[in-house]
Amino acid sequence: MTSSSTAPNWHFDNSYTRLPSPLFSPAVPAPVKRLTLLVLNEPLAEELGLDATALRNAAAIFGGNELPPGAEPIAQAYAGHQFGQFTNLGDGRAILLGEQLAPDGRRFDIQLKGAGRTRYSRGGDGRAAEGPMLREYVISEAMHALGIPTTRSLAVAATGEWVMRETPLPGAVLTRVAASHIRVGTFQYTAAIAEPGVLAALLAHAIERHAPEAAQAGDPAVAFLEQVVERQAALLAKWMHVGFVHGVMNTDNMTVSGETIDYGPCAFLDTYDRAAVFSSIDRQGRYAYGNQPAIAHWNLARLAESLIPLVSGGDDERAITAVRGVLDTFPERYERHHLAGARAKLGITAPEAGDRLLFGDLLGAMAAAEADFTTTFAGLAAIAESRSRPEASSTSPELHAWYGRWLERLSREPWRQAASLLRRSNPVIIPRNHRVEEALAAAAAGDRGVLERLLAAVREPYVETPTNAPYRTGPPAGCGPYRTFCGT
Ligand code: AMP
Ligand code: MG
Numbered sequence: 001m002t003s004s005s006t007a008p009n010w011h012f013d014n015s016y017t018r019l020p021s022p023l024f025s026p027a028v029p030a031p032v033k034r035l036t037l038l039v040l041n042e043p044l045a046e047e048l049g050l051d052a053t054a055l056r057n058a059a060a061i062f063g064g065n066e067l068p069p070g071a072e073p074i075a076q077a078y079a080g081h082q083f084g085q086f087t088n089l090g091d092g093r094a095i096l097l098g099e100q101l102a103p104d105g106r107r108f109d110i111q112l113k114g115a116g117r118t119r120y121s122r123g124g125d126g127r128a129a130e131g132p133m134l135r136e137y138v139i140s141e142a143m144h145a146l147g148i149p150t151t152r153s154l155a156v157a158a159t160g161e162w163v164m165r166e167t168p169l170p171g172a173v174l175t176r177v178a179a180s181h182i183r184v185g186t187f188q189y190t191a192a193i194a195e196p197g198v199l200a201a202l203l204a205h206a207i208e209r210h211a212p213e214a215a216q217a218g219d220p221a222v223a224f225l226e227q228v229v230e231r232q233a234a235l236l237a238k239w240m241h242v243g244f245v246h247g248v249m250n251t252d253n254m255t256v257s258g259e260t261i262d263y264g265p266c267a268f269l270d271t272y273d274r275a276a277v278f279s280s281i282d283r284q285g286r287y288a289y290g291n292q293p294a295i296a297h298w299n300l301a302r303l304a305e306s307l308i309p310l311v312s313g314g315d316d317e318r319a320i321t322a323v324r325g326v327l328d329t330f331p332e333r334y335e336r337h338h339l340a341g342a343r344a345k346l347g348i349t350a351p352e353a354g355d356r357l358l359f360g361d362l363l364g365a366m367a368a369a370e371a372d373f374t375t376t377f378a379g380l381a382a383i384a385e386s387r388s389r390p391e392a393s394s395t396s397p398e399l400h401a402w403y404g405r406w407l408e409r410l411s412r413e414p415w416r417q418a419a420s421l422l423r424r425s426n427p428v429i430i431p432r433n434h435r436v437e438e439a440l441a442a443a444a445a446g447d448r449g450v451l452e453r454l455l456a457a458v459r460e461p462y463v464e465t466p467t468n469a470p471y472r473t474g475p476p477a478g479c480g481p482y483r484t485f486c487g488t
Contacts, residue, residue, distance in 0.1 A: 008045075008054035008061075012070030012098040013107070019205055020198045023190065027075040027095045029064025030116025030126070032173065034160025037062060038130070038448065039137055039455075041154050044177060048154070049103040055155075062157040062175050064095070064115040071097040071110075075118035079192060080185030080252025081302060083286055088192075089185065089252050090120025093128060096181065107209065109181050110154070113174040127163045130156070130172035131440045134451065136263040137174065138439065142431040142458035143260055148238045149231070150260040151178040170444070179259055182206050184303045185252035191306035203310055210257050219322060221310040224256075226326045229300055231258025233330055236293045237337035241345060242430060243269030243373040245289045247279040247484060251299045265484035268430045270474045272366040272373040278433075278484045293338075297330045344425035345377055347384055347410060347418035358409060362402055369396035372474040374430050381422035384410060427461035429468055433482045434475040 016024060037059040042052040060066040067073065075091035082089075095115040100108045113136075114128025137153040144150050159171035182202075190199045207214045207224050217223030235258050239246065246253070247265035255261050265279035274290030282288075287295060304323040311319035342359040343351060366376055376399075383389055389403035410418055435454055442450035457471040464472070475482075 008050045008058050008068075010068040010070065011049065011101040012068055012110075013101055014070070014072040014074075014098045015107075015205065016076070016096065016099070017072045017074055020195070020201050022077060022193055022195055022198055023186075023202060024074040024076050024096075025090075025119040027073055027091070027118040028116075029067075029073060029095050029097075029112055031065040032063040032157075032159035032161060032171070035060060035063040035065060036158040036160065038134065038156045038158050038172065038443070039153075039451070041137075041141070041152065044152050044154055047102060048100050048108060048177065050100070059155075059157060062112075062155040063159060063173050064112050068097060068110070073097050075120055076181055076186065077120065077189055078183050078185040078252055079189035080183070080250050081188075081299070082250040082252070083282075083284075086188070088189065090189075091118055091181075092121040092124045093118070093126040094176070094181075100177075107179075109176075109178045111176045111178065111181060113176050114159075114171065115173055125163060127159075127161070127171050128174065129163050129165060129169040130158055131169065131444060132264070133172040133174040134440055134443055135436060136176075138436055138451070138455060138458065139263050139266060139431050140260075141455060142429075142461070143244070145459045145461050146238075146242055146427055146430075148242070148244075148260060149235055149258050151176050151255075153177070178255070178261065179257040180206070180209050180255070181261070182209075182256050183252050183261070184254045184256065184299050184306075185250075187256070187303055187306035188251060191309065194309075199306075200310060203307070206256055219311055221307045222322050222326055225300075225304055225307055225323060226329075228256045228258070228303060229326055229330050230333055232296050232300060233333035234258065234337045235260065236296045236334055237341050239292060240289075240338065241341045242427060243272070243289070245269065245276055245278055245287070246292065247277075247282065247287055249287050249292065249295045249299065251302050254296070254299050256303070267433050267482060267484055269373045270433065270482075271370045272363060272376070273370075274367070278482055280483050280485050293331075293334050296334075297327075300330060301327055341425075344421055345380075346406065347380065347422040347425075348413060349417060349421065350413060352409070352412075354409075358406065362406070365396065365398035365402045368398045371396070371399065374427065375472070375474065377426040378428045378472070380406075380426060381419055383407070384415065384419045384422055387415070424462060428464050428472050429457050429461040431458050432471065432473075432475065434479055435471055 045052045073095050077090045079088045094113045097110045117126035133156045140150050140153050154175040157173050161171045162168040163171045190202050211227040214220045214223035253262040267278035276289040277285045304327045308319045392400045439451040439454045457468045
């Protein structure tokens with residue numbers, strides 16, 4: 001394995017490799033047979049301080065055939081509750097190359113997903129298929145454009161090899177970029193092995209990267225937990241306001257940075273339905289749309305438990321009281337973020353006591369009418385601008401009645417401001433499930449133009465343009481329930 005000779009301007013550090021050894025294992029990407037760069041994220045490359053043209057010439061890095069200068073590749077150890085069951089996991093098909101230091105001083109993990117087997121692969125092949133990696137690329141870009149904290153995707157490279165799933169599929173490697181890959185499950189693993197000093201070292205590392213002010217607090221572990229609780233409360237409110245269903249909110253798929261991670265069986269709501277589940281493996285609906293805030297709270301309780309040995313000088317009773325005090329603030333924090341977002345989605349700047357009820361009643365009317373979540377909200381701006389509700393015949397009785405109440409409420413808001421707030425707060429474009437599938441099917445058949453057009457549309461989610469019209473509507477009638485599949 002050689003280092004790249006061209007100069008994309010990598011500036012690597014490997015701070016994770018300086019942590020105690022139980023937290024990771026050295027891992028070398030397995031070279032791929034015939035590499036083709038399928039997509040390269042040029043705006044992201046620029047943010048990272050990388051030269052996109054040089055990257056295209058150094059594409060071997062995106063398959064793991066070459067390493068960026070200064071890389072010390074590892075697989076990270078972690079555990080996690082998967083559908084409620086505790087399991088030891090670790091990066092079974094992902095290899096952290098190192099951390100790129102961006103020109104603005106930020107540090108980004110650069111990870112190859114699908115780069116071959118590691119110490120944690122168990123029975124798996126360490127590989128990934130092209131469709132799911134392109135899917136992660138599109139959806140993470142869409143989330144970023146929607147203003148939602150997320151891991152990003154720098155590139156997807158085809159491997160020229162087959163991966164064996166239910167049927168043989170073309171393989172690919174995704175280059176994932178993240179504030180870090182430290183998960184709730186990383187803390188669970190570290191607490192479970194109970195080796196002296198390891199948990200404290202992980203906490204110090206996580207604090208330095210994600211919550212430096214917590215280091216000054218009387219109890220840094222508690223201050224860190226509070227930061228994570230706050231970020232997850234904010235994140236969950238954002239997910240709910242765009243109709244995002246993560247699909248596999250296991251504790252290993254929840255970051256302490258507050259970024260959305262692990263785009264497996266995720267999907268976006270078309271019609272509004274709190275019980276919506278897309279993942280074929282979520283048979284009980286544990287991770288249904290409406291359950292997500294409660295699950296986040298449950299996952300944070302697992303983080304809180306893991307931190308107990310580091311709180312209050314190891315005094316169990318006091319430590320439990322301290323972490324519980326922080327954990328119990330999750331519902332209020334979530335509610336505060338959710339209500340602030342709800343007001344923005346309704347065009348409201350001057351809060352009134354009835355706003356929460358007004359928002360809840362809109363959701364109720366949408367559920368009764370089986371209305372499309374995104375287009376219903378996106379339609380509010382035009383209603384506000386015309387100051388008149390749609391004809392009763394063009395909508396459901398519940399929605400028609402609600403529009404009347406809402407326009408009455410908006411009469412106490414500055415109109416022009418309300419309209420522009422509505423446009424900024426309600427996306428017209430989400431990565432519609434049927435559009436994502438269409439783009440992946442075309443890419444699989446060798447035509448990446450459909451994917452490029454979808455990417456262009458999801459990158460500008462708040463503006464109506466003539467070219468994005470086809471991406472603004474829900475699925476054609478008769479599409480049937482959408483299903484997603486995990487672990488591919
Ligand atoms: P995920 O469902 O992607 O969150 O993965 C759950 C666990 O399974 C993680 O530890 C992954 O590293 C591991 N895993 C998933 N797919 C594979 C694979 N093809 N080979 C090895 N490990 C895998
Ligand atoms: Mg995962």
